[in-house]
Amino acid sequence: MKKKILITGAAGFLGSHLCDRFLVEGYHVIGMDNLITGDLKNIDHLMKRADFEFYHHDVSKFVHVPGKLDYILHFASPASPIDYLKIPIQTLKVGSLGTHNLLGLAKAKNARILIASTSEVYGDPLVHPQKESYYGNVNTIGPRGVYDEAKRFQESITMAYNRFHGLETRIVRIFNTYGPRMRLNDGRVIPAFLGQALRGEDITVFGDGSQTRSFCYVDDQVEGIYQLLFSDYDLPVNIGNPHEISILDFANEIIKLTGTDQKIVHQPLPKDDPLQRQPDISTAREKLGWEPQTHREEGMKITFDYFKGLTQEELHKSEHKDFSQHIVK
Numbered sequence: 001m002k003k004k005i006l007i008t009g010a011a012g013f014l015g016s017h018l019c020d021r022f023l024v025e026g027y028h029v030i031g032m033d034n035l036i037t038g039d040l041k042n043i044d045h046l047m048k049r050a051d052f053e054f055y056h057h058d059v060s061k062f063v064h065v066p067g068k069l070d071y072i073l074h075f076a077s078p079a080s081p082i083d084y085l086k087i088p089i090q091t092l093k094v095g096s097l098g099t100h101n102l103l104g105l106a107k108a109k110n111a112r113i114l115i116a117s118t119s120e121v122y123g124d125p126l127v128h129p130q131k132e133s134y135y136g137n138v139n140t141i142g143p144r145g146v147y148d149e150a151k152r153f154q155e156s157i158t159m160a161y162n163r164f165h166g167l168e169t170r171i172v173r174i175f176n177t178y179g180p181r182m183r184l185n186d187g188r189v190i191p192a193f194l195g196q197a198l199r200g201e202d203i204t205v206f207g208d209g210s211q212t213r214s215f216c217y218v219d220d221q222v223e224g225i226y227q228l229l230f231s232d233y234d235l236p237v238n239i240g241n242p243h244e245i246s247i248l249d250f251a252n253e254i255i256k257l258t259g260t261d262q263k264i265v266h267q268p269l270p271k272d273d274p275l276q277r278q279p280d281i282s283t284a285r286e287k288l289g290w291e292p293q294t295h296r297e298e299g300m301k302i303t304f305d306y307f308k309g310l311t312q313e314e315l316h317k318s319e320h321k322d323f324s325q326h327i328v329k
Contacts, residue, residue, distance in 0.1 A: 002028040002051060004068055006111075008059050008102065009075035011038030013181045014116075014174075014218065018073055019043060021222050023051060030065060033076065034058040036090060037083050042181050059098035060090070069109040071229065074102050075116045077150065081270070082187030088146040095150025096157075103161045103169075112168040114229045115158045117236060119175045119277055120148045129244075129278040132173065132236050142272040155236060162234055170228050175240025175279045179218030179299065180306035184314065189213060190300075193251060194307045197258040198315055207269030209248025214278045216241035217299035220292040227288040240279035241292040253296075257304055 005022050009015035010031025015038070022029050023046065031043060032055040046052040057063065059076050077094045078084040084091040099115065106113040122130045123138035138148045154171075161167040178190040186192075196203050216239070224239035245253075251264050284290045307315075 002026060003070040004028045004030060005071040005073065006030045006032060006065055006069055006105075007073045007075060008032045008098070009038060009077065009116075010054065011035060011040055011042050012075065012079070013042070013179075013183065014177060014221065015073075015075040016042035016181055017179070017218050017222050018075065018225065019046060019052070021226060023049065025226075027051070029053070030055065030069075032057050032059065032063075036087065037078050037080075037183070037186075039183070059101055060093040061101070063101045063105050065105065065109075069105070069111045072102055072106050072111050072113040073116070073225070073229070074099060074113065074154075077116070078147070079118075080183070080186040080188050081144070084147040085143055091146045092150050095147075095154050099154045099157055103157065103167065106169075107161065107165055107167055112170070112229070113158075114170040114172060114225065115154050117151045117155050117171050117173045119173055119238070119240065119279065120144070120274075121152050121155065121173060122274075123148055124272060124274045125276055128276050129242065129280040130238065131280040132238055132283055139272050143270075144272045169234055170231070171234075171236040172225050172228055173236050173238045173279075174221065175216055175238065175277065176213050177216050177218055177221045177240075179303055182303070184307065184310065189247065189250065190215065190303065191307070193254040194258070194304060195315065197254055197260045197262060198307060198310075200260065200262070202263045202265045203251045203254065204267055205247055205251050205264055206267050206273065207247075208266065209251065209264075210246055211269070211273065211275045212244045212246050212277060213250070214241050214244045215296055215299075216292055217294035217296075217302075220294050224284060224288065224290045224292075227290050228284075231288055233283075233287045237283050237287065238279040238281055239284055239290070240281065241296075242279055242281055243296065244276075244278040245296075253300070257300055
């Protein structure tokens with residue numbers, strides 16, 4: 001009998017890559033997604049496989065999966081600023097109610113669960129680079145607070161289940177990840193820049209561009225998550241690439257990569273946008289023997305080639321999905 005793993009957010013960027021990985025590893029994968037931000041095209045290639053099931057379901061509601069379940073990966077959540085500013089209530093609910101439901105399912109099934117947290121728990125950090133021991137600098141009532149606090153609550157309730165119920169839990173703090181299947185123009189830096197370049201538009205940089213990010217290629221991120229799930233370490237672990245770059249320098253890299261001659265235009269910096277983002281991955285190196293292997297030049301070429309393969313309709317479609325059917329007044 002194959003071991004079974006439930007992956008929430010399965011039709012999303014990272015969730016779909018995790019489905020691929022665990023199928024390669026010989027697992028029976030159950031994907032779950034309510035498709036608010038996910039897209040079935042990301043897992044269309046899996047639908048006819050006997051070892052893959054898909055449940056169209058919102059994990060903020062009671063979650064039932066029949067039979068045995070060995071592992072759960074909770075990756076259901078809006079992840080881009082455009083999304084969680086449009087659907088703030090759903091963002092808070094999936095991080096709170098959704099996480100509670102899945103922890104309860106893990107307890108009932110005696111399954112190990114890995115929760116996807118992010119570097120946003122650090123807010124606009126006053127410590128650089130960010131270590132797991134840093135508690136963060138978060139504006140709880142700012143526009144980004146719905147996402148930041150959802151992730152912070154996720155971590156708190158996960159550790160409560162770990163300590164009170166003895167549940168086997170793992171927490172990954174994901175730093176900026178990129179690669180094929182990212183949603184074009186979802187508000188994150190890489191798809192936004194590549195989309196503008198491919199459409200011949202000017203590259204938009206917020207602020208003066210001195211703010212930094214550290215980009216991790218998706219295959220490296222998936223490997224880190226995989227290693228963490230099967231480790232014996234139950235405290236949060238940063239998984240990201242520590243090679244930091246300013247947004248302005250990265251915009252110039254994009255222009256060079258795409259061979260375009262776009263200008264860089266500046267817009268006001270969004271409220272509470274982090275000025276520095278760089279993971280300290282000492283824990284991942286020590287506990288998991290993990291560090292990223294893909295250089296940004298290599299990963300960006302693969303990602304650019306993926307976006308070049310999109311149709312003109314996909315390149316020019318709306319920047320975000322219509323969330324009107326999902327909005328809670």
